[in-house]
Amino acid sequence: MNFDLTPELLDLQQRTRDFIARDVIPFERDPRCTPHGPTEDLRAELIARAKAAGLLSSHMPLELGGLGLNHRAKAIVFEESGYSPLGPVAMNIAAPDEGNMHLMEVVATPEHKARWLVPLAAGKIRSCFCMTEPDPGAGSDPNMLMTTATRDGDSYLINGRKWFTTGAEGAAFAIIMARHEGGELDGQATMFLADMNQPGVTLERTMDALDTCFPGGHGVVRFDNLRVPATDVLGEPGQGFRYAQVRLSPARLTHCMRWLGEARRAHDVATAYAAKRKAFGKTLGEHEGVGFMLADNEMDLHVTRLAIWHCAWTLDQDKLGRHASSVAKVISSEACWRVVDRSVQILGGQGVTNDTVVARIFADMRAFRIYDGPSEVHRWSIANNILRRAKPAH
Structure with missing residues (x-):
């Protein structure tokens, strides 16, 4: 694998980062963010902003209004989208629509695509x-x-x-x-x-x-x-179960991409707080206990990103990627959870209130270890794959 990002991908990464900061994060305290997700009115407003920025449904092919990104490019863009809980919704790459779009692009008839996929990719329906x-x-x-x-x-x-x-x-x-x-x-x-x-x-x-x-x-x-x-x-x-695999490996991985962005956001908020908040004569970050938590966050984010990029590379080789996606899902969900949990701890009282976005990310993140397969099921699948590859002992 080549870990260098092309100039085009670096530009797209920065454009997405700027869009999230400018057009999405200001809506995080909007009253239209409800316990059951953003309202349709808020979603439509965010969709319009992403469309104006040229970032709508980026995973879709050009003929459907997307950017035709491969899985490696999606890993970059989707992580940036996840920096805000509203980012994937704004860019029309949130679950389940993103996975449904991918499945229909591969499997659906031209009539089905015209009736359902075209308006779905345009963000007009869910x-x-x-x-x-x-x-x-x-x-x-x-x-x-x-x-x-x-x-x-x-x-x-x-x-x-x-x-x-x-x-x-x-x-x-x-x-x-x-x-x-x-x-x-x-x-x-x-x-x-x-x-x-x-x-x-x-x-x-x-x-x-x-x-x-x-x-x-x-x-x-x-x-x-x-x-x-x-x-x-x-x-x-x-052929339902076969098609489910067509959908699940890429959709499982895009979950990892988006939630990596949320974990990075929590880490950034905690880092900024630890760098300025003082206790016992120095900043929190200068205390070894807090500094070590920041270091552990950095390592968990790094390992998660590597697992995601490897699985994305595997899928880009036209492989089904079932084993790689299970590995990435367990690593990502558990590492991102640790990052967010540590971030709450570093923030102290600020971490358990809505004064920062971290409490919201904390609640969202816990479900990640269950959605698209609990860690225990993926470990069982990984173990079975290991045993199938095992050679007789001599």
């Missing part, structure tokens, strides 16, 4: 991804999928219940994972595209969660005989 289910349905184990799809003439009838559906409230459409019931595809999983504002779709409630950075929060959604035309199957029937 989407959601309906996968996780209440017990005894699918969670960390996707094979426990309970939502069913039954063929009925030229359509499918979808029945089931999903929760932790990020962005469900206000989403224009959903990608729904369901298993076939009956027929030659019985038991196999398929992805379906469906508008959210139609009979058969019920948003039961929006869950109260620690994080507040996702527009629409996290919803509980019920499907009661939702009729989906067979023409609105996303990709091929029975």
